[in-house]
Amino acid sequence: MPLHVAKHPVGIESRVVMLKSMSNLESNDDVVMVGLWGQGGIGKTTLVKALYNSTFRQFEGSCFLANVRETSKGCKDLVTMQEILLKDTLLLQQRLEVSTVDKGEGKWFGNGSRIIITTRDKHLLTCHGIYQDHVYEVEALDDSQACEMLSKHASQTHQIIIDLVNGALNYAKGLPLALEVLGSLLCGETEDVWKSTLMKSSRNENEKEIFLHIACFFRGWKMEYTKKVLESCDLETTAGFEILVKRSLIRIESDILxxxxxxxxxxxxIVNQECCDDPERRSRLWLYDDVDEVLSNDKEDCAVKAIVLKLPEWTEMCIHPDTFTKMRRLRLLILHNVQDSFQGLLCLPKALRWFEWPGCVRRITGYSSGSMKLVGIDMSKASTTVVPKQFKDLQQLKYINFSYCKSLICIPDLSCTPHLEELVLSYCENLVEAHESIAYLEKLQVLTLDGCSRLGVFPNVLKTKRLRCLHLTNCKNLERFPDIPHKLESLTLLSIEGTAIKELPSSIENLSCVFRVAYPSLGFQSTIILLMHL
Structure with missing residues (x-):
């Protein structure tokens, strides 16, 4: 059966003619390998599908192997692909078993066979013996073809597209995938909407900001985590993600963006073009050299709104003591595996919404004067001198993570953080006391104290009504569960494995629907108690 090529195969026919000539289909004297190379989205796969459809009936057997780069990540995967190749070319009813990848090589193929390969790396073709006259560079569509493709995907007249593409679609640069996405985005819209969208008007600012954040930082990150970060920066992610998915700009696979x-x-x-030569004039930074250049000085009027640097291993960076106070536009700061030798005060800008620096050695008590807008703070693996003793300037906090802070002895007074929703203090091995203020956090939904083996003092009464998850696993010194004076309608997960708790309050049994998965000292069969609303 022929393969599906494209909904609108613009500019395909002439290129197929060229490739058929390059493949020397009339000769049966030798095996000919032809390579197509070009950047992602240029149309390599679309072109070889069209070539396959026009030639496969000339051969005794044929096989089309798609997504080779993604599939061939190990020897086992290569063996599977070889088995598919044998089954399809030999017209077998079931696969032949290939025990090792080393048993496959080009000598399989009889004279007259043709092997077509696509890649982004031209060198890959030449180093495998494909001669220059059999290497084809797939080029972008010309202006006329770009207009035609965009008009077909957008269901608009050719003339409207011509008028708009000259002024607003240069960055598509004739790439078929880019044109398809733009066309689908604008399909059915009026000409006024076309103009405002293509000229990057402010009406789509929310989706634009979310898109750029994902492109620069959060591709491959968990969606739920990313939502918290972006929403802390005043972005509407529920509608934003949905729109970007519909426009084929992002996809969500098993909670991964x-x-x-x-x-x-x-x-x-788009971000790099904001200022090619000076990273301080760009809105986002994600490369080590750019971040290092910006954080090593304290220049005024820095335009950076977000920095996310996730290094594969611990790397030392010289950060100027006053650099963050000068970054008045900074909303988002995430530094992983960054080691700063300077241990003075860390003065953060008032506008910062999300601060995440595991292993930070800076003391953050020296805030900019006045209340801050910080929503999320992650200083896991920090020393006790880093963790603030009071939160009077952080009244907007919703998320706190001080896990693995081994020197933390007492949970600070959190009465000044009325909006707190998540408090994570896992594996703070020397934590002995949970401050009474935890009991009165009305919006608290998640409290995680797993692995706090010395924790013995916990609030006597837990008055928060929105608690969904309470993790107390391996809090070995914890003997008493707090009284709960009201019905815990929101509680879905309670974990007390490895504690010394002998009795639970009767209010837990007041849930409308409870499913228990046991705890030994309480007479059940397993190792935790799980409460779920069904």
Whole structure:
């Protein structure tokens, strides 16, 4: 059966003619390998599908192997692909078993066979013996073809597209995938909407900001985590994610945010074009050299709104003591595996919404004067001198993570954080006391104290009504569960494995629907108590 090529195969026919000539289909004297190369989204796969459809009936057997780069990540995967190749070319009813990848090589193929390969790396073709006259560079569509493709995907007249594409679609640069995405985005819209969208008007600012954040930082990250970060920066993610998915700009796979390589490159290019030569004039930074250059000085009027640097291993960076106070536009700061030798005060800008620096050695008691807008703070693996003793300037906090802070002895007074929703203090091995203020946090939904083996003092009464998850696993010294004076309608998960708790309050049994998965000292069969609303 022929393969599906494209909904609108613009500019395909002439290129197929060229490739058929390059493949020398009339000769049966030798095996000919032809390579197509070009950047992502340029149309390599679409073109070889069209070539396959026009030639496969000339051969005794044929096989089309798609997504080779993603599939062939190990020897086992290569063996599977070889088995598919044998089954399809030999017209077998079931696969032949290939025991090792080393048993497959080019000598399989009889004279007259043709092997077509697509890649982004031209060198890959030449180093495998494909001669230059059999290497085809897939080029972008010309202006006329770009207009035609965009008009067909957008269901608009050719003339409207011509008028708009000249002024607003240069960054598509004739890439079929980019044109398809733009066309689908604008399908059915009026000409006024076309103009405002293509000229990057402010009406789509929310989706634009979310898209650029994902392209620059959060591709491959968990969606739920990313939502918390972006919403802390006043972005509406529920509608934003839905719109970006519909426009084929992002996709969500098992709670992971993904996008096509080309789409990501387009997003990063938009940011880089803000100022090619000076990273301080760009809105987002994600490369080590750029971040290092910006954080090592304290220049005024820095335009950076977000920094996310996730290094594979611990790397030392010289950060100027006053650099963050000068970054008045900074909303988002995430530094992983960054080691700063300076141990003075860390003065954060008032506008910062999300601060995440595991292993930070800076003391953050020296805030900019006045109340801050910080929503999330992650200083896990920090020393006790880093963790603030009071939170009077952090009244907007919703998320706190001080896990693995081994020197933390007492949970600070959190009465000044009325909006707190999540408090994570896992594996604070020397934590002995949970401050009474925890009991009165009305919006607290998640409290995680797993692995706090010395924790013995816990509030006598737990008055928060919105608690969903309470994790107390391996709090070995904890003997008493707090009284709960009201019905815990929101509680879905309670974990007390490895504690010394002997009795639970009767209010837990007041839930409308409870499913228990046991705890030994309480007479059940398993190792935790799980409460779920069904």
């Amino acid at each position: 993904e996008m096509h390589d080309l789409i990501q490159l387009m997003g990063k290019d």
